[in-house]
Amino acid sequence: MKELLEKFENKKPEVVFEWSDPETEAEGWVVINSLRGGAAGGGTRMRQGLDKREVESLAKTMEVKFTVSGPSIGGAKSGINFDPSDPRKKGVLERWYKAVIPLLKNYYGTGGDLNVDEIHEVIPITEEYGLWHPQEGVVQGHYNATEPEKIKKLGQLRQGVIKVIEASNYTPDLKRKYTVADMITGYGVAKSVEHYYNIWGGSLGKKRAVIQGWGNVGASAAYYLAKAGVSIVGIIDRNGGIIKQEGLSIEEVTDLFLNRRGNELISPDLLSFNEINDKIWDLESEIFIPAAASRLINKEQVDAMVASKLEVIAAGANVPFADPEIFFGPIADFADQQVAVIPDFIANCGMARVFAYLMTSDAEMTDEAIFEDTSRTIERALRKTFEASASKVNISKTSFEIALSQLI
Secondary structure: OHHHHHHHHHOOOOEEEEEEOOOOOOEEEEEEOOOHHHOEEOOEEEEOOOOHHHHHHHHHHHHHHHHHHOOOOEEEEEEEEOOOOOOOHHHHHHHHHHHHHHHHHHOEEOOEEOOEOHHHHHHHHHHHOOOOOOOHHHHHHOOOOOHHHHHHHHHHHHHHHOOEOOOHHHOOOHHHOOEHHHHHHHHHHHHHHHHHHHHHOOOOOOOEEEEEOOOHHHHHHHHHHHHOOOEEEEEEEOOEEEEEEEEEOHHHHHHHHHOOEOOEOOOOOOEOHHHHHHHHHHOOOOEEEEOOOOOOEOHHHHHHHHHOOOOEEEOOOOOOEOOOOOOOOHHHHHHHHHOEEEOHHHHOOHHHHHHHHHOOOOOOOOHHHHHHHHHHHHHHHHHHHHHHOOOOOOHHHHHHHHHHHHHO
């Protein structure tokens, strides 16, 4: 696996597009690792301090993810180094998308990512520049669709991604009009844990979980896990956190989901970040969901969680371990040898899978069809891993071997 990984990590990306904003200090990159299958896909993120290496790492992660989610295309990513809380953000995004429209028209498909919203930012801004949908480049480059096929696929994408969830079992509140894009990634992360126990043995009943991050992914994963009977015993967010050793009720988890301010955890019981960070890693729990930024989890935290009965980590964040390597460094390797680590390209492939599903010719446009397709996709990937090795450790290594053998 390590030889395959090294070869893949060291492969030079096919396309690197670099941009400097003429009106602010913002800078950005599109990295296309390859144009496998004639196209590449990957979302747009924004954060202060982001650099080209991070974007390249995420583009390679996307390429691996597409071996699970489909379609069979190359990995890409867009990244903008800029403070997303700056009031000039909208103008930066408008100028960014104007610059990259030629790529998005022909062979690159994008979407939302960290601090960039698919529905409220990516879609309306790219529509202004004549794009039917941010995935148009994939439809054009990969499918070589005829005009009627292109219209159908793009129509399904336009309808499906922003579809308001109407089935009560997929949303915490029908009145709030949450969309597929709001909920699908966290749903997939939660389902990956459920499928892990179903395949390797065990059940979710009486399991306890700690959640890192309270954005769409962390909050929705917590909601779906709580619905499945898991006790959420701790939440750590950038502004603080909550510990409840007997477990938060489904009503409490739902209220915390609904009461978010943006992606911020809001509660009268909030502990300071320093206090929660001192306590949460030693909290007894079987499930850990890292769903904040990339590269946050260090070895000491893994050690503490393993000593506190940890069984499974399902990566809601891309590359959650604090390794300098693109995919799999010593911390990830250590965690993989101690517990079941469901890698990011399986656990959080929900949105990528939705795009792939909506580009099929016979996509059924219902909540159940879209959500259950993501669940089945994740289950298939985990069953392939189990068939290769039934061990409850080295799951990430085995999964990488299966994926990389398709790419190299």
